[in-house]
Amino acid sequence: MHCPHCDAETISFTEWSIGLNAFRWRCPHCEARLGATTRVKLFAAVFFVAGLAVGGYAVWEYASESVSKGELRLNLLIGLAVLLMIGLPVGRVIFGGGPYRVVEQPPETPDTPE
DSSP states (O other), rough: OTTTTTTTHHHHHHHHTTTTTTEEEOOTTTTEEEEEEEEHHHHHHHHHHHHHHHHHHHHHHHHSSSSSSHHHHHHHHHHHHHHHHHHHHHHHHHHHHHOOOEEOOOOOOOOOOO
C-alpha cells in the first residue's frame, strides 16, 4: 500500500492485517500519521458482528444441550474457517483500494541543515 501523503510503499498486506495496524499507521518514509478509511471501519464492524453471531450461535446450541462439546468445537472451527475464507479476500480488496487517509501531516523539515 502506498502512503497517501508521499506515495511511497509503506505497509504490506500481512503487516496491515496484524493487530490494530489496519486502523492506524505511521509512514516510515514521511512520518505522516495515517488512519483507517470508512471502508476499513465498516468491514471491521461487519466482520466483528459476524464473529459474534457465529460464536453466539454455537454457544447457544451448546447451552440448549442440542450439541456435544465436540460438536461445539467443530461448529466454531467451521464458522471461523468460513469467516476467514470470506474475510481475507474482502480485506485484500479493501487493502488494494487504499485503506488509509492522512490524519496528521508530518512535521516540516528544512531543506538545508542548520
